[in-house]
Amino acid sequence: MQQRQEAARKLVxxxxxxxxxxxxxxxxxxxxxxxxxxxxxxxxxxxRRNPSMWSxxxxxxxxxxxxxxxxxxxxEALPGIGGNF
Amino acid sequence: MQQRQEAARKLVxxxxxxxxxxxxxxxxxxxxxxxxxxxxxxxxxxxRRNPSMWSxxxxxxxxxxxxxxxxxxxxEALPGIGGNF
Numbered sequence: 001m002q003q004r005q006e007a008a009r010k011l012v013x014x015x016x017x018x019x020x021x022x023x024x025x026x027x028x029x030x031x032x033x034x035x036x037x038x039x040x041x042x043x044x045x046x047x048r049r050n051p052s053m054w055s056x057x058x059x060x061x062x063x064x065x066x067x068x069x070x071x072x073x074x075x076e077a078l079p080g081i082g083g084n085f
Numbered sequence: 086m087q088q089r090q091e092a093a094r095k096l097v098x099x100x101x102x103x104x105x106x107x108x109x110x111x112x113x114x115x116x117x118x119x120x121x122x123x124x125x126x127x128x129x130x131x132x133r134r135n136p137s138m139w140s141x142x143x144x145x146x147x148x149x150x151x152x153x154x155x156x157x158x159x160x161e162a163l164p165g166i167g168g169n170f
Contacts, residue, residue: 053093061162
């Protein structure tokens with residue numbers, strides 16, 4: 001369970017970094033847009049954070065994408081069918 | 086900010102309840118599937134909780150939908166353009 005959560009955090013973090021790079025933005029710029037500290041963005045990108053729903057909404061708005069775009073299918077598949085553990 | 090977070094929690098909670106009802110499931114059944122306590126599901130549905138990324142992934146897997154389906158566009162629009170506050 002802990003390992004799967006870690007894997008999910010890393011996949012979402014890599015996706016956030018990819019989207020940020022595609023826009024040519026620094027971590028500081030994204031942090032400014034989202035109203036977060038840059039260390040928080042950096043922590044998300046490195047898979048060290050498990051951001052809340054509201055943080056994800058703010059992050060997606062700052063990246064001008066849908067929240068769903070932050071979640072690669074591999075991350076969503078981690079809990080297994082039916083979400084059971 | 087606090088008000089917008091509250092509005093987002095309520096919109097996502099209503100969406101979770103809608104998806105659960107559409108499947109004809111009780112709160113207990115969804116809780117079992119996701120591996121959560123039923124009071125946690127109930128709190129999410131009533132907009133009292135700000136679930137983490139990993140909880141959202143587990144909830145979507147239990148509901149057999151994408152994480153993005155839990156977020157209505159009105160909830161995603163709450164931070165404003167660019168995510169600025």
